[in-house]
Amino acid sequence: MRSPLRRPSVALATVATALLLAACAGGTSGPGAGPVPSPAPGPEAPAPDDTPDATIVVAMHLVRSGPTAFYVEPVPVRIPDVGDALSARITAAIGALLDLGTPEDPELFTSVPEGTTLHRVTVDGGIATLDLAGGIIGSSGSSSQELTFAQQLAHTARVDTSITAIRLLIDGSPVDELWGHLDWSGPIEPDPFALSPITITVPLAGETVPAGPVTFRGQATVFEATVLVTLLGENGAVLEEGFVTATTGAPERGTWEWTVTLPRTGLYTMVAQESDPSGGEGRPPFVTTRTFRASD
Numbered sequence: 001m002r003s004p005l006r007r008p009s010v011a012l013a014t015v016a017t018a019l020l021l022a023a024c025a026g027g028t029s030g031p032g033a034g035p036v037p038s039p040a041p042g043p044e045a046p047a048p049d050d051t052p053d054a055t056i057v058v059a060m061h062l063v064r065s066g067p068t069a070f071y072v073e074p075v076p077v078r079i080p081d082v083g084d085a086l087s088a089r090i091t092a093a094i095g096a097l098l099d100l101g102t103p104e105d106p107e108l109f110t111s112v113p114e115g116t117t118l119h120r121v122t123v124d125g126g127i128a129t130l131d132l133a134g135g136i137i138g139s140s141g142s143s144s145q146e147l148t149f150a151q152q153l154a155h156t157a158r159v160d161t162s163i164t165a166i167r168l169l170i171d172g173s174p175v176d177e178l179w180g181h182l183d184w185s186g187p188i189e190p191d192p193f194a195l196s197p198i199t200i201t202v203p204l205a206g207e208t209v210p211a212g213p214v215t216f217r218g219q220a221t222v223f224e225a226t227v228l229v230t231l232l233g234e235n236g237a238v239l240e241e242g243f244v245t246a247t248t249g250a251p252e253r254g255t256w257e258w259t260v261t262l263p264r265t266g267l268y269t270m271v272a273q274e275s276d277p278s279g280g281e282g283r284p285p286f287v288t289t290r291t292f293r294a295s296d
């Protein structure tokens with residue numbers, strides 16, 4: 001059973017509209033839009049486990065509420081190997097998004113209407129056409145829901161750098177508008193600015209890892225590539241803290257990692273956040289967390 005759609009607040013919806021509109025409406029940044037970050041790194045595989053070899057990792061994208069806006073971020077999932085065909089891989093990734101139950105991370109949610117199904121995916125010239133049906137028919141949503149829905153689809157379909165945009169069909173027919181807030185008549189590109197400034201990709205939410213050394217990994221688009229990191233114990237006590245440097249700073253998107261030693265079994269929380277070069281004068285820094293368990 002899919003978890004019910006959560007509706008963002010009107011105030012945040014206004015900010016989200018400003019954040020996402022340029023890429024969603026026209027697909028390109030206009031004059032004065034600022035530097036465009038490089039495309040996000042591809043999905044990172046979860047830590048090795050006993051899963052059969054005939055699987056692949058794809059990244060479905062879910063929605064996270066930041067201090068002043070909504071973002072989408074990759075959630076790696078392991079699925080049966082579908083081969084190298086782009087249409088098959090996109091079908092698998094979009095299928096994982098549409099079939100989402102309750103996310104392991106309670107801070108993530110989806111703007112996909114419940115019951116939405118996928119007829120088929122076709123790829124032509126770097127554009128993936130997604131033919132949706134089911135719950136999408138007759139659905140409605142706020143501006144922030146429509147914008148994040150578009151970016152969930154666009155980023156999830158980008159299983160390969162050759163995919164540059166998506167086009168939407170509803171039950172086989174082209175659409176010009178969906179919920180009245182976005183022009184769907186042309187291709188919609190994945191907007192790099194729509195991605196969460198910091199993500200934690202390893203370990204996965206709710207994952208169990210061996211006690212001892214563990215390496216956290218993620219992606220970031222942050223000032224001077226600085227990611228502040230903290231490890232909390234089960235009672236909230238700070239066990240380790242410091243900072244790491246991503247492979248590149250904003251506006252590009254880099255990867256980061258941090259290795260610490262988990263002293264014992266139990267529940268831990270990893271916290272990663274932006275630095276605040278404004279000294280409190282700007283928006284609150286973006287913060288993300290990941291709770292996981294260590295075992296023998």
